[in-house]
Amino acid sequence: MNKIILRVSILYLVIITTIALIIPFVPGFDPDSFDPDIIKEPEPPSIRHFLGTDDLGRDILLRCIYGARVSLSVGIVAVSIMVIAGMSIGLLAGYAGGWVDEIIMRLVDIFIAVPAIFLILIIQVLLKPNIYNVMVVIGLTSWAGISRLVRAEVMSIKQRPFVLAAKARGIYSFRLVIKHILPHTLNPVIVASMLGIGIAILSESVLSFLGLGVQPPQASWGNMLENSLSFMIDAPWMVFAPGFFITMTVLAFNFLGDGLRNILDPKEN
Numbered sequence: 001m002n003k004i005i006l007r008v009s010i011l012y013l014v015i016i017t018t019i020a021l022i023i024p025f026v027p028g029f030d031p032d033s034f035d036p037d038i039i040k041e042p043e044p045p046s047i048r049h050f051l052g053t054d055d056l057g058r059d060i061l062l063r064c065i066y067g068a069r070v071s072l073s074v075g076i077v078a079v080s081i082m083v084i085a086g087m088s089i090g091l092l093a094g095y096a097g098g099w100v101d102e103i104i105m106r107l108v109d110i111f112i113a114v115p116a117i118f119l120i121l122i123i124q125v126l127l128k129p130n131i132y133n134v135m136v137v138i139g140l141t142s143w144a145g146i147s148r149l150v151r152a153e154v155m156s157i158k159q160r161p162f163v164l165a166a167k168a169r170g171i172y173s174f175r176l177v178i179k180h181i182l183p184h185t186l187n188p189v190i191v192a193s194m195l196g197i198g199i200a201i202l203s204e205s206v207l208s209f210l211g212l213g214v215q216p217p218q219a220s221w222g223n224m225l226e227n228s229l230s231f232m233i234d235a236p237w238m239v240f241a242p243g244f245f246i247t248m249t250v251l252a253f254n255f256l257g258d259g260l261r262n263i264l265d266p267k268e269n
Contacts, residue, residue: 086146
């Protein structure tokens with residue numbers, strides 16, 4: 001059953017990513033174009049518009065596909081920033097040990113104690129809301145968990161015989177960390193990254209929903225949900241479509257992370 005869920009998740013992510021990458025190059029698919037016959041009156045799903053239209057006559061399915069580009073871009077870039085920052089700090093703390101480790105870990109504890117969403121909201125209020133700020137802010141407020149994970153791995157790995165043997169051959173510091181320690185920390189980081197993409201997508205959706213993320217008219221699942229609030233009763237398809245894609249995409253990345261954990265961690269097999 002777990003393998004089936006993993007395969008379905010991978011298939012879903014491959015399909016939505018492929019469509020999101022291809023759609024801008026297909027002529028005639030403009031997410032901001034509107035149907036002149038449908039103005040100020042959302043149209044329910046039909047053969048003409050599979051997921052219906054919004055209050056401006058724009059095709060919801062097309063806007064959801066363009067919203068996938070935003071969400072996937074934010075998730076991947078934000079997690080890349082998170083991984084680079086978290087691994088760098090975790091490697092330094094774990095390898096250096098002693099007072100360096102103590103200082104870094106206390107700072108990490110303080111950072112973790114502050115809810116990330118509050119930091120994100122505060123920073124976004126101070127900055128001009130746009131997709132680039134969203135990527136950077138989410139990435140720079142999510143690295144603490146990765147740093148603790150990597151630090152724990154490094155503390156264990158640096159005592160293993162192959163690392164001690166490398167030290168005996170005169171290999172120290174940067175080369176030792178990059179060549180012998182870093183590769184052995186990648187498995188848990190890869191798993192955490194897949195889970196982190198789902199969290200980043202949710203964070204972007206919340207920010208866009210609150211008006212602090214991707215700004216209209218650029219399509220985003222979050223701002224599509226915000227725009228649909230006034231039509232929840234009369235046009236429920238406006239709420240369902242972006243909500244469905246958010247839920248399915250986050251679940252797919254979570255299932256992918258769980259599947260990778262089972263594959264990469266021998267203890268789980």
